[in-house]
Amino acid sequence: MKKIRLLTPGPTPVPERLSLRMAQPIVHHRSPEFEQVFARVREGLQWLFQTKQDVVQFAASGTGAMEAALVNFLRKGDTAVVVDGGKFGERWAKLAKSYGVSGVTLKVEWGNPVDPAAVERALKEYPGAKAVFVQANESSTGVAHPVQKLAQVTQKTGAILVVDAISALGAFDLPFDAWGIDVMVSACHKALGLPPGVAFLAANEKAWKLNETADLPRFYFDLKRERDNQRKNQTAWTPAIALVEGLDESLQMFREEGLEATFARHERLARGARAGMQALGLQLYSKAPSAAMTTVLAPDGIDSEKLVKHLFKQYGIKLVGGQDAAKGKIFRIAHLGYFDDFDVLIVVGAIERGLSDLGARIQLGSGLSAAQKAMAQASGAAA
Amino acid sequence: MKKIRLLTPGPTPVPERLSLRMAQPIVHHRSPEFEQVFARVREGLQWLFQTKQDVVQFAASGTGAMEAALVNFLRKGDTAVVVDGGKFGERWAKLAKSYGVSGVTLKVEWGNPVDPAAVERALKEYPGAKAVFVQANESSTGVAHPVQKLAQVTQKTGAILVVDAISALGAFDLPFDAWGIDVMVSACHKALGLPPGVAFLAANEKAWKLNETADLPRFYFDLKRERDNQRKNQTAWTPAIALVEGLDESLQMFREEGLEATFARHERLARGARAGMQALGLQLYSKAPSAAMTTVLAPDGIDSEKLVKHLFKQYGIKLVGGQDAAKGKIFRIAHLGYFDDFDVLIVVGAIERGLSDLGARIQLGSGLSAAQKAMAQASGAAA
Numbered sequence: 001m002k003k004i005r006l007l008t009p010g011p012t013p014v015p016e017r018l019s020l021r022m023a024q025p026i027v028h029h030r031s032p033e034f035e036q037v038f039a040r041v042r043e044g045l046q047w048l049f050q051t052k053q054d055v056v057q058f059a060a061s062g063t064g065a066m067e068a069a070l071v072n073f074l075r076k077g078d079t080a081v082v083v084d085g086g087k088f089g090e091r092w093a094k095l096a097k098s099y100g101v102s103g104v105t106l107k108v109e110w111g112n113p114v115d116p117a118a119v120e121r122a123l124k125e126y127p128g129a130k131a132v133f134v135q136a137n138e139s140s141t142g143v144a145h146p147v148q149k150l151a152q153v154t155q156k157t158g159a160i161l162v163v164d165a166i167s168a169l170g171a172f173d174l175p176f177d178a179w180g181i182d183v184m185v186s187a188c189h190k191a192l193g194l195p196p197g198v199a200f201l202a203a204n205e206k207a208w209k210l211n212e213t214a215d216l217p218r219f220y221f222d223l224k225r226e227r228d229n230q231r232k233n234q235t236a237w238t239p240a241i242a243l244v245e246g247l248d249e250s251l252q253m254f255r256e257e258g259l260e261a262t263f264a265r266h267e268r269l270a271r272g273a274r275a276g277m278q279a280l281g282l283q284l285y286s287k288a289p290s291a292a293m294t295t296v297l298a299p300d301g302i303d304s305e306k307l308v309k310h311l312f313k314q315y316g317i318k319l320v321g322g323q324d325a326a327k328g329k330i331f332r333i334a335h336l337g338y339f340d341d342f343d344v345l346i347v348v349g350a351i352e353r354g355l356s357d358l359g360a361r362i363q364l365g366s367g368l369s370a371a372q373k374a375m376a377q378a379s380g381a382a383a
Numbered sequence: 384m385k386k387i388r389l390l391t392p393g394p395t396p397v398p399e400r401l402s403l404r405m406a407q408p409i410v411h412h413r414s415p416e417f418e419q420v421f422a423r424v425r426e427g428l429q430w431l432f433q434t435k436q437d438v439v440q441f442a443a444s445g446t447g448a449m450e451a452a453l454v455n456f457l458r459k460g461d462t463a464v465v466v467d468g469g470k471f472g473e474r475w476a477k478l479a480k481s482y483g484v485s486g487v488t489l490k491v492e493w494g495n496p497v498d499p500a501a502v503e504r505a506l507k508e509y510p511g512a513k514a515v516f517v518q519a520n521e522s523s524t525g526v527a528h529p530v531q532k533l534a535q536v537t538q539k540t541g542a543i544l545v546v547d548a549i550s551a552l553g554a555f556d557l558p559f560d561a562w563g564i565d566v567m568v569s570a571c572h573k574a575l576g577l578p579p580g581v582a583f584l585a586a587n588e589k590a591w592k593l594n595e596t597a598d599l600p601r602f603y604f605d606l607k608r609e610r611d612n613q614r615k616n617q618t619a620w621t622p623a624i625a626l627v628e629g630l631d632e633s634l635q636m637f638r639e640e641g642l643e644a645t646f647a648r649h650e651r652l653a654r655g656a657r658a659g660m661q662a663l664g665l666q667l668y669s670k671a672p673s674a675a676m677t678t679v680l681a682p683d684g685i686d687s688e689k690l691v692k693h694l695f696k697q698y699g700i701k702l703v704g705g706q707d708a709a710k711g712k713i714f715r716i717a718h719l720g721y722f723d724d725f726d727v728l729i730v731v732g733a734i735e736r737g738l739s740d741l742g743a744r745i746q747l748g749s750g751l752s753a754a755q756k757a758m759a760q761a762s763g764a765a766a
Contacts, residue, residue: 004408011409011624022625023402025387026394026578028701059444059580060603063620067603098602187621195409195625197442197580217600219481220443220450238444238570240623241394242405242578318411 002316007347009139009167009293009320010062010190012337018194021249022242029241035233037248042230044251048169048259049184049202051176056226057200059240062166064221065185065199066095069162071216072223073131073183073207076100080131081122081159083114086140087323088164092133099216104129110141110326111295113288116149123157130210131160136168136184140323142286142295142332144172151180160207166190166199170254171266171292171336182207188243191266191292192250193337197240264378266291269335269344272375276348279370280355280362285322285330293334299360304331310354317350341375385699390730392522392550392676392703393445393573395720401577404632405625412624418616420631425613427634431552431642432567432585434559439609440583442623445549448568448582449478451604452545456514456566456586456593459483463514464505464542466497469523470706471547475516482599487512493524493709494678496671499532506540513593514543519551519567523706525669525678525715527555534563543590549573549582553637554649554675554719565590571626574649574675575633576720580623647761649674652718652727655758659731662753663738663745668705668713676717682743687714693737700733724758 006013027034045055058064070092074080078101082093085108096103104126108114114134123129132154134145147163154161160182165174169184170191176184183203189196201223203211211224220237229236254262273294274284285295298304304321305328311317322330333347348367356362389396410417428438441447453475457463461484465476468491479486487509491497497517506512515537517528530546537544543565548557552567553574559567566586572579584606586594594607603620612619637645656677657667668678681687687704688711694700705713716730731750738745 004410006409006411008411010621011411014409014625019406022578023406026389026397027387028389028391028394028703029579030703031695031701059442060447061442061621061623064443064603095602098605099600189621189624195405195623196412196621197623197626217482219478220447220604222481237446238393238572238579240444240578240580241572242397243580312414318414320411320413 004316004318005346006318007333007335008318009332009334009336011196012190012193012334014195015193015253015338017253018246018249022246024245026241029235029239034241037245038233041244041247041251044248044255045200048251048254049176050178051202053176053202053204054227054230055200055202056223056230057198057239058221058226059197059237060199061189061196062185062187062199063091065187065201066091066164068201068221068223069183069185070095070099070101071214071218071221073160073210073214074101075213075215077102078130079104079126079128080133081106081119081126081129083108083119083132083134083145085112085114085143085145086110086135086138088135088138088140092164111143111285111287113143113145116146116153119150120153123153123159129159131162133162134164136163136165136174137171137290137292139167139293141326142290142293143288144290147174147181148179154182155180160210167292167336168290170262172290173263176202188247191337192247194243194246194250198243198247263291265340266335268375268378269339269341270294271378272341272344272371273333273335273348275374276344276367276371280352280367285326292336293332295330295332297330299355302355302358302360303328307331307354307358310357311350314357315350315353317347344371344375387699387701388729389701390716390718391701392715392717392719394579395573395576395717397578398576398636398721400636401629401632405629407628409624412618412622417624420628421616424627424630424634425616427631427638428583431634431637432559433561434585436559436585436587437610437613438583438585439606439613440581440622441604441609442580442620443582444572444579445568445570445582446474447604448570448584449474449547451584451606452566452568453478453482453484454597454599454601454604455606456543456590456597457484458596458598460485461513462487462509462511463516464489464502464509464512466491466502466515466517466528468495468497468526468528469493469518469521471518471521471523475547494526494668494670496526496528499529499536502533503536506536506542512542514545516545517547519546519548519557520554520673520675522550522676524709525673525676526671527673530557530564531562537565538563543593550675550719551673553645555673556646559585571630574720575630577626577629577633581626581630646674648723649718651758651761652722652724653677654761655724655727655754656716656718656731658757659727659750659754663735663750668709675719676715678713678715680713682738685738685741685743686711690714690737690741693740694733697740698733698736700730727754727758
């Protein structure tokens with residue numbers, strides 16, 4: 001018998017309650033029954049985004065919402081500043097290029113957060129820049145970029161701040177209205193714990209103003225058409241009905257836990273994972289670790305790809321390794337979504353065993369003990 | 384107690400077997416386990432499309448694949464002939480316009496199939512036209528356009544034939560290679576019986592040739608990038624994992640029944656529904672009824688919207704009414720996907736009751752009896 005456990009930054013484990021909800025008989029999307037569900041989901045997403053703006057959804061995975069975040073606000077030939085500190089930053093740059101937007105790429109060393117002053121300088125150098133694209137959590141490195149500070153920078157300019165919060169929303173605090181984020185996208189298969197297939201986007205007045213003159217071609221991802229439909233609890237195109245039902249249930253689970261408690265839980269799990277790894281003598285890879293995931297340098301002489309494969313084969317624990325320059329060097333633990341303290345103990349325990357199997361000098365139990373203490377302390381219990 | 388029964392042209396009822404499969408623990412999309420599933424799905428879709436070409440999938444509903452069928456083959460300023468005999472024909476025209484493609488619209492009276500000679504004339508008038516866009520089954524009218532004959536027309540020209548088979552694939556025969564269709568799109572929430580969220584597209588050499596020079600901007604729906612990834616059982620962006628698992632199961636169900644038997648079943652159900660309606664003295668709306676659905680004119684003095692609402696409220700039977708000019712005049716019965724003879728008896732029985740409730744002069748049982756006989760005859764049993 002082998003239990004399979006995903007600790008990957010999307011997909012994340014689907015709570016049984018969501019699977020059962022989605023397995024209910026399908027309803028028609030043009031029906032009063034579905035409209036009620038849709039209305040609740042709209043409100044729930046606003047609550048989760050902490051915004052009074054519409055949160056518009058698309059039947060697509062996260063990259064679809066990223067595309068929507070570009071084509072609905074910019075014009076061909078526009079300049080945009082792209083923060084590129086990993087695979088998903090790169091994706092913004094490729095997207096911009098595909099649509100004839102001139103991307104000024106701010107290369108950030110992998111594992112590091114962007115310096116808001118660098119963005120400020122870029123916006124001074126390119127005063128006509130219409131947007132700054134960034135990740136809230138760069139999933140390839142586990143870095144949380146300083147979104148609040150970036151918003152303070154863009155607010156003084158004509159550029160909108162466009163935040164990819166795909167693997168961040170619901171894991172840590174990103175108050176859309178309070179911080180003055182202009183556009184934020186996310187998806188259902190991260191903290192929300194659903195299978196992939198629904199992505200969403202919120203935009204504020206500054207962004208909607210740009211929408212009025214945006215001329216990049218769009219149809220499936222036309223934001224205004226969708227917003228106008230969704231305000232009537234309809235969608236322009238057929239929605240991903242079962243996932244919308246699941247979203248209704250997932251948002252209900254979020255409300256039952258409460259937003260602060262959800263963020264505190266993710267922070268606690270992150271502290272546990274970090275403490276566990278550090279107690280094993282390992283180094284964290286991210287210089288600004290997010291609460292959604294913990295990225296770790298494999299010890300000298302151990303190929304992280306080999307470790308990742310071994311953990312799955314031997315223990316059913318699914319982590320992901322590094323990409324590109326980080327390949328073979330790091331492994332990534334996502335504790336994002338349907339996870340509690342004991343899941344962190346499992347993954348720390350498995351990493352202890354796996355490293356030991358591969359010949360690393362590991363004191364079995366030391367990571368576990370540190371993780372346990374860190375999480376107990378974070379939860380307010382006696383350490 | 385009220386049983387709910389959907390006879391709508393998407394979503395269609397989800398077989399229990401598919402729901403249970405999709406409720407299994409989610410797997411990671413970058414894993415050998417998922418690659419095996421993906422490889423089977425690719426083969427299964429080729430079998431269902433009756434093609435040796437790649438069938439590329441997207442995490443989107445059908446309109447996403449329609450967009451892909453435009454942006455991957457045309458250039459800005461290109462001319463295309465659009466067959467517009469209903470809401471979905473209109474959608475092709477709107478899509479073309481959004482991307483700066485000049486659409487020559489062939490208006491076809493609702494309820495009628497396009498005349499292939501009219502398409503031939505249009506292609507002579509616009510010899511530079513790059514594509515003809517049409518529906519295999521126009522869901523708003525229940526018309527099956529003459530795809531095979533249209534392919535014979537386009538084969539003599541430089542234009543590709545682009546077929547929206549979203550509500551047709553798996554319901555009736557559309558042999559992609561044998562007929563020389565150039566591009567065909569479909570989706571998982573029609574005959575395949577899944578919740579919406581995956582759409583697919585096949586293209587032949589003539590279309591791929593156009594792809595080399597196509598310059599419409601695209602990213603999420605970039606066909607070549609996806610094809611190249613999917614040949615390695617990967618996807619460029621996160622796939623709709625649970626739906627892909629469901630697709631694997633659905634295609635397995637199709638294989639168990641066999642393609643010919645599936646088409647024969649849909650044809651049998653269509654005959655039953657038509658016979659039932661005609662025996663009640665009702666007129667069919669479609670002049671070229673497809674096997675996927677039966678569209679019917681409401682009797683004089685009865686608003687079809689009222690009938691549709693009454694059937695759902697009173698009997699839990701979900702049909703759809705007409706759109707635009709056909710609103711209030713027609714109702715549409717889809718017998719598409721997970722339906723057998725007895726489901727047709729249910730819907731005919733409900734319509735008898737509903738019409739009778741609303742004051743129409745209906746001989747209860749006459750529709751049922753005719754449907755029963757027609758289906759028995761079609762199945763080869765003694766009538």
